[in-house]
Amino acid sequence: MMRFVAQRAIWGVLVIMSVVTLVFFLIFVAGDPAVTILGPQARAEQIADFKAKKGLDRPVPEQFMSYLGLMPCIRKDSPKYHREDGSPGFCGILQGDLGESYSHHESVARVIGHRLPRTLLLASLAVLFELFIGLSAGIFAALRRNRWSDTAIMFATFVGISLPTYVTGPIALLLFAFLLGWFPFGGYGVDPVDHIYHALLPALVLAIAGAATYARVMRGELIETLRHDHVRTAKAKGMPMRQVIIKHAIRNALLPIATLVGLSLPFLVGGAIITEKIFAWPGLGLLTIEAIESLDAPVIMAVVLMFGIAVQVGNLLADIAVAALDPRIRLG
């Protein structure tokens, strides 16, 4: 088990490294951050000053090594740039320093510190909704197989999987916020309870596709499991149907769902980019869009890094969860 985790972790780090490298160089292809941040009216000396302050005037490979923390700090506005004894300081990601945002005038860690909890709130609510709605609908449909309610649920899941959040989001806003007035029209709210209230509608929208997928998977698995010998045996021993389903059937059917949830985490964050934009939810997703629009390189890099880690951790957790649920799988 440990060996498997270690292998996967090393593999994950390699993937993240390559993504970070690729994006770092892509930003320089996309344009000049200094010009984008300072605007078209900026004078040449302002741009030069900005570049010197951020180390953007150095060769790109040096910038990259410094960003990683393998070469001395080249950002003149960083406290690590000068050391008391004159020896160079480091200010890269290996030192846990994500740099300072160009457009927020704050450390990237602080900017993300603001945003990450909001995205996590949204994503965790969405997972809850996905599981609750998806599993109940799936079980319900499986137990009423081929009746009209099963057909209706399967049709609904088909629609749910087909509709992207940029369609369902605005419709939900219009219907449930503007016309019915049940939810706020986007935004984040002013206190913790208000935050959750504001998160409900975007989380529901974010959960639609996942819930529909889970419902279909759950239905299929459950129907399959109900045919298995062990279920038939349980039934034959006179176990109440309710217990048979809960103890024997559902537990088995949950296996692929666990994998799916783990694999879906990065997609939740990805989907959150669009959902956050639609609902003006100031989380990581919205931050990503803003950062890309303004070529705020340190923020883009940090977000890529975080998404990379999220994907890898999600996959790892999915594998571990499957192992824990299925006694036949032994890792390592």
Next chain:
Amino acid sequence: MLLLIAILLIAWVVARFPKAPLGPRYVGAGHQTPQPGGTLIFSAGSNIHTLDPHFAYDTLSTAACRLLYDGLLDYDYDGNMIPSLAADLPTISDAGRVFRFRLRDGIKFHNGREILADDISWSLHRLLSKAIGSPGYPFYKSIVGAPAYHKGEVERIEGIVVIDDKTIEFRLDEADQTFLNALAMPFAYPLAKEHVEKLEEAEGRDAVGRHPVGAGPFAFSGWERGVQVDLERFEQYWAPQARPDRMIFLENISADVASARFRNGDLDIIYRPSKVNRLFLRASEPWAPYRAEAPSAAVFALGLNCELPPFDNVHVRRAVAFAIDRSKLERLDPGQVIAAGQVLPPMLAPYDAELPEKQTFDLERAKEQMRLAGLPDGPAQPVTLWVRGEGEVQVAQLFQQDLKAIGIEMDLKMVSFATYLKETGRPRVAQAAFTGWHQDFPDPSNFMDILFHSRSIHPENSENRSFYRNNELDAILDRARAEVDRALRLALYAKANAILARDAPWAFLYYPVDMFAWQPYVKGFRPHPVWLNEYRNVWLDLPRKRVSQAIYQDEAAP
């Protein structure tokens, strides 16, 4: 068949959709006296640039600084100057050259320290220093020694004299009553010295704008750039009044989103809703008590170059002023504009709705003026109007037809804003230009001196872009600027206002109108003639109660 059923089903569902909210979703609890508490939420369409008053020159930064900071002087809802941190209006001596202020007792910064005359002086020194480079400097250069200090030649401004802890005096090079208006601008709001110095040392110059300590009715509690500014009530503010506990100023909320949020009850006050929502709010009966439209302190016009033919002839200019049918604009965008016939906007004294010389649409008089000019059939050559963008092209096209009626062919020339500024500021370049002015402070001089005094004509970057020269007007404006007696001043400006309407260096077009709406539980808000978003006196009638939209339908029914 199945398809048909599906379509019918969808149509049935859609028909049963609830309607968009017709009126407010929430009403107040019914308190008659101001209540403290609650959170006021309002928004803006773009970013707040800074919370440092020494850099606040745009409306959003100003709106936020108005809550965080306070100054010696302020304006009431009639546009009159009133003391704020000052105990009273200043005593004026030396023929309007010296202003002495006494500070109010018990005024404090948010860090709890009392504000002294030294703080006022120190803040103005920061504002006017070369190192800071504030855009506010030109408004204060009449203080004795300010230009030398700004250039870095001297250590202190001679004309700012701290008499004692509570008294400060300003000495000017020449009598200028608009200096008081300058002191009422957010540029002159004092900052806590010890806080600024500590911050600037630790985090650099723009740190002050990120973590301000002022003397306003609300103290800073957080700013997530591009998302929102959080403020909390400052209990020791000198004017005790029931105010909300918190204020949240949301940034980057587009007009469409803000309008939907407002109608949904998520925003407490809205300013400049999107067009469709503006039309809705104007027509809506339930919203009628909770909305207001007010002209903003600005005027738009066709600037006519008085040095270039045919507009060097006053009769041609007057003909243009009479030929323009301004009601077309009011019809094009109902409620968004008011026809203008003089330079002063309606809220600024001595505006005169009945001004005999005011420019109005009158085709006969226009033709009469063309005859007087000796051009009954119009000039031989078409004239060229410089415009800055599509919006102005649309407006100008409305009037092309009107000018054709008096024989003037008008071509449009669209240029970038930068080109426009550069070229129209040079003599004898642009024959006519779409132009306008937003006031910096509520005084007629801010319109007339800057736009029409011959002193504002330069080889480059003229502010007087119609190159109008009139010795009589110059003399009136110079006298008015120095005149201490307010009634006399206004009489002089009234005279100048009439001259400008008659001589028509600008054919005035319209005053833009702003719309505001607020929730029924938001009390104490009304448009302010000077400050665009003025929330200092707002209180919330909480807890708010949700009301069914059905009551509005009942009202609409016969």
